[in-house]
Amino acid sequence: MSARRGLVVILVVPLASCNLVQSPLNPVSPQARELLWLFVVFVAVLGAIWLAVMATLALSLRPRRPAGADPLAVDPAYERRAVALVTGLAIVTGLVVLVLTGLSYAGQRRLFGEEQAGITIRVLGHQWWWEVRYEDAAPDRVFTTANEIHVPVGVPVAISLDSTDVIHSFWVPSLMGKQDLIPGRSNAIRFTAERPGVYRGQCAEFCGMQHARMSLLVIADEPAAFARWRDGQVAPRREPASEEARAGEAAFVAAPCALCHQVRGTAAAGRNGPELTHLASRRTLAAGSLPLTRGSLAAWIVDPHGIKPGVNMPLIPLEPDRLNTISAYLAGLE
Known part of the structure; x- marks a missing residue:
């Protein structure tokens, strides 16, 4: 393989994962968009810091003293400038950490803020499948399904998360960040799907042999289509026709x-x-x-x-x- 072909392969292979089927780069909810914004800000700021550190390291490798100079000689003016520079960079570092911490804290408040939910769902993690229970004030409207979650577009959804065996993690990156399902403890997430579509999710916490095959689908329907689907799920099984x-x-x-x-x-x-x-x-x-x-x-x-x-x-x-x-x-x- 030629060097040029090898370079092309190296550059193209990472793009194979960019189909946006299960990607935080394809946000379809305010919560996912908030996480993407935080991700972009952190990558930009920390990337700039990394580039500055690499540039400084490269500059530090240049010979600073002429050949034959006394290695013990001290330049007071240079030392004062170095101390001032290091002090200034330490202050800037502290300010950057404070700003990023503040952005992260504000983002979490927006992500987990209380909002009146239009749909309440309980998800129970098992090895290796998802039990999905739709709650309702009317007992005859409560039903259970598995491995697929239907939600109406534009309606806030509250999902409580529990596990029956080991720790799992609920992750549908186009809709929300990861949240663990822990035995004996209930967690919760909220999101609002903004457009119809099928959004793939995955257990994001290693939970045993078939962890990689513990996926789920979240299907965002128009409200009328969701109402029809829910009515169909509430009904008992259809009588066998043949x-x-x-x-x-x-x-x-x-x-x-x-x-x-x-x-x-x-x-x-x-x-x-x-x-x-x-x-x-x-x-x-x-x-x-x-x-x-x-x-x-x-x-x-x-x-x-x-x-x-x-x-x-x-x-x-x-x-x-x-x-x-x-x-x-x-x-x-x-």
């Missing part, structure tokens, strides 16, 4: 699946795994590990540990016919 789906529901309820998963409107009432009442309305399976299709559902049921080693879902031996009917049933839970 003979295959009805057989699949019977097989699902009779299998060990019903001990861990809930499908409202059926005898399946487990709470150890993700809620499945409207599973097919989601975009991915297993916290972003697979696209949600009938084929991926079958693959996940047959061998979850081959796809995501270490998960808590047990291996369940199923005959091919039962597997087909169950996957067809789950694929129809919209």
Whole structure:
């Protein structure tokens, strides 16, 4: 490889991560924009300081004394200038630290200021998936989903964060900064999505073998679309429309699946795994590990540990016919 080609590769490869799918450089909320502004200010100020230090270091390497000069000779005027310069730089350093601290403090006050929330959500971290519960004053409007969060555009959202096992970290960089989920302690974040879109998030605290495959999607909908989605999620499961789906529901309820998963409107009432009442309305399976299709559902049921080693879902031996009917049933839970 030529030197020119190698230089091109070195310069281009870092740009491969600049697709803005999961990036703090693509803010779509006031909170994310505040964090980006702080980031830019800190990088600019500290970058300028680094350049000044490097320039000073380069200047200090120049020979200052003529050849043959007495190494013990002292220049009082030069020493006074050096003392004044170092003192001035120490004062400037203190002022820069104070200014950056003040900006950081003011930014945190704006980020975590109290604001009346229009939507309240509780997110519970598990190894390795997200349980999402939409709270409401009316008990019949409360529902649970998994790994995807829908929010209305322009409405403040309050999310409480808890964990059932180890420390996780909720991070959707286009909407807000990181916040830990700590067992036995509740944390909270707030954000307001300003435009529709799908914004990827990720657990940002190492939480075990499948930490890298613990992602989530935040989907910002127009208020009318969000209202329709929420009404659909509150409703019980849709009645199976085909003979295959009805057989699949019977097989699902009779299998060990019903001990861990809930499908409202059926005898399946487990709470150890993700809620499945409207599973097919989601975009991915297993916290972003697979696209949600009938084929991926079958693959996940047959061998979850081959796809995501270490998960808590047990291996369940199923005959091919039962597997087909169950996957067809789950694929129809919209």
